[in-house]
Amino acid sequence: MQTQRSNTLAIALSTYFLLLLCPSPPRAAAARDPVRSSCAEARYPSLCIQTLSNFSNSSAKPLDLAQGAVKVTLTRTRSLSLYLKTLQSRTAAxxxxxxxxxxSDCVSQISDSVTELSRALNELQHxxxxxxxxxxxxxxxxxxxxxxNGNACLDGFNAAAAAAAAIRLEVKRRVTDVGMLTSNALYMITRLGDTGRN
Incomplete structure (x- = not known):
């Protein structure tokens, strides 16, 4: 009986010391960054993270991120629309x-994009x-x-071979930038639809 107690005590002490020596399991990560986890599957993840950086390390929900992505895209699309209208008036003659x-087609298409993104944002806000x-x-x-619309604008402008190279490159850069943001915004909206209103 005494030997059995000694063996049980020895096993218990051995287990205790082993637990002390073993590294403790890693703590669960603090709260997951909602932006990084949400942007992981976006078409342009780095741009997505950069665009939604205001929401990092917060309790942002899919709805917040979808609205944020559309707001940024809408702002940039409005800026593009203004640039194209200015370029059009400057080079008209x-x-x-x-x-x-x-x-002219680009101006019309990007103006339509502003309207469409405004409608999308309005839906997300209500x-x-x-x-x-x-x-x-x-x-x-x-x-x-x-x-x-952005893709059509690019296609039409790329076909205008007579366009000055500098102008063509600048239009392409700006339209491509807006296209990437729009693609990510569409992903965030789709993700919101998949996860529900939360």
Whole structure:
């Protein structure tokens, strides 16, 4: 009986000392960064993280991130629209006809994008439980249309071979930038639709 108690005590002490010597399991990470985890699957994850950096290390929900992504995209699209209108008025007299037509199309398409992104943002800001899926579908459709407009603008302007190289490159850079933001915004809206209103 005494030997059995001694063995039990020895085993208990050995286990205790082993537990003291073993490194403790890593603590659960503090709260996961909602931006990094949400942007991981976006088409342009680094841009997504940079765009939504104001939400880092916060309790931001998918709705906050979707609205934030659309707001940033809308702001940048408005800036692009203004740039294109200014470029159009500046080159109206001197640019070759093909370039003028391409630029005019771009102005119209990007202006449409501003309207569509505004509608998408409005839907996201007024979501209701009873119409959630329908509103999400609207937001996705309008954001997707804005993305298509940007691609059409680029295609038309790239076809205008007579356009000055510097102008063509600058238009391409700005439209591509907005396209990347729009793609990420569409991803965030789709993600919100998949996760629900939270």
């Amino acid at each position: 001197s640019a070759p006809k093909r370039q003028r037509v391409a630029l 979501l209701r439980a009873g119409t959630f899926e329908w509103q999400m579908s609207n937001a996705q459709t309008w954001t997707s249309a804005a993305l298509t």
